[in-house]
Amino acid sequence: MTKKFDYYFCRMNYEPYIIGIAGGSASGKTSFLKDLKRNMPKGSVCIISQDNYYKPIEEQKIDENGQVNFDLPDSINRIQFYRDLISIRKGEEITIKEYTFNNRKKTPGLIRVQPAPIIIMEGLFIFHYEEIRKALDLRVFIDARDHVKLERRIKRDIEERGYPEQDVRYQWNNHVMPSYKKYLEPYRDDSHIIITNNSHYRKGLEVLVNHMKIHLPEHFSNRFIKAKIPAPKEN
DSSP states (O other), X not given: OOOBOHIIIIISOOOOEEEEEEEOXXXXXXHHHHHHXXXXXXXXXXXXXXXXXXXXXXXXXXXXXXXXXXXXXXGBOHHHHHHHHHHHHTTBOEEEEOOOTTOTTSOOOEEEEOOOSEEEEESSSTTTSHHHHXXXXXXXXXXXXXXXXXXXXXXXXXXXXXXXXXXXXXXXXXXXXXXXXXXXGGXXXXXXXXXXXXXXXXHHHHHHHHHHHTTSOHHHHTTOOOOOOOOOOOO
């Protein structure tokens, strides 16, 4: 059941500001978004993550070696992804089934996303999907060197998901990088803001927080606290 966010979208007829944040696998999108939301007033930002729209594994494409390829635009339920953007833009609460990265031991929960003055769409293919790209007011690209992303991906997938390193490297070479070159990198230079995250994103975070501040209604701007930007992390 949905409910209207009357204060902003009905009574004030407030049009939300929509930001798209894209970047390659292990570029640091998740950490960046956590810090970004932490530095904004409560309730001022909502995030819709592309990861939660993966189709079931039995609907995914198989490569020539019999391995599932999750790094293709068709791996996402693109229609529902866009429908949810339209709904939340109209001021409706949406409910999303959590994606568990095919972990059979984990029961997916339900994620309820409340409308907010600033909507963030996040994911690998949000610039490639034309209907999503056209809906964005601001396009942000999180960038990092390929070898940095690979090191992060290996560490994450081994420690958090229990994948063998050999499998991680296979996916990287055969799925992740070919997809990045074809469906993501071409949109890099067309982005409004490019944030480099080889070691830290401190300056980029500060720039985006300040930009978002000017797009908040006065109700939120009056509650805005000076951003607490995290210190750079060492490599």
